[in-house]
Amino acid sequence: MDTESNTFWCRLLRAKYENGISMRKSSNWWKDLHLLCFGSREGKWYEEGAHRKVGDGGDINFWYEKWIGDASLCCLFRPLYQVSAQQNHKVKDMGVWSAAGWSWNFCWVSPLNMEQERLLVDLQQLICNFVPKLGCPDSWKWVPDQFGIYSVKSAYMLLSGSVPVQGDNMFRLLWSLKAPSNAIALAWKVLINRIQTKVNLNRRGIVLNSACPLCLTSDESTDHLFFSCPIVWKVWSKISAWFGVFSVLPADSSGHFLQHLGILGSLKIRKGGWVVWLAVIVCIWQGRNSVVFRNMQFDANAVFDLVQFKAWSWLKAKVRSFHYSLFEWISNPQECLQGV
């Protein structure tokens, strides 16, 4: 239906199911199919795999639909979306054509703060090369397939985890965590690989020796610095031991984030675990900057102590029912998170 929208069979299905029949009156077959594809948390796989392909932008919502990158812009740039005066605008209504070409035109319900201004720069960089194609209708593409065409095989690969699709769920979760906004913004940059590691600075033409300042044996990419560097790995293994879980975590940022303390199961504990994840990211970045700019040593034990304190102070400030002492938190973090 996504790729052959004008065919007879497609128009027939649309006429029958899209507007005329409410879910309550639908057949069991249709209800099951809808639940499987869109209804439950696990059932959002179809949304994760189906992205929009912009033509003239007249049919695609700028904020809600996935048309650039792996996530919808409302999830990726949550703090900007929340103050947008154009939340329901289509892509083509978010800018204007003039003699000089296409230019974006954003309107906000209130003045942007510093963090939002920084996010706006990132948003503008993301969409700066995009220009709507006049006279060309919008369409769909199926991301797990290299040609953008849906097939049962590619859907199976997506469902079985062979095709990694990050996206809305991850960013929705990130922005909802109980932590300071600057910590979330830093983690956000890590997840979209926009942090100023040496490899990323080299890519922008700022040539540096790209060796990781902590281990000096690999290039300082985002994934290396935060997840696979043997020096920071000590911090992550201390976190696992503190929570009493032992698992091998992926070395890419979104996989690492999504699977962090995954073995704990309970969402309540995992949300607290993600606050700890944010604290680790912040402390690694601060520790790394102390090495680069102040010639200090990166001490995994000291970083671990700081992570414990930071996560505790954030939870204490942001979660009303978190009334545990630092000693209780350090002694049994799982029990503290279970109790909130």
Ligand SMILES: [Zn+2]
């Ligand atoms: Zn390293």
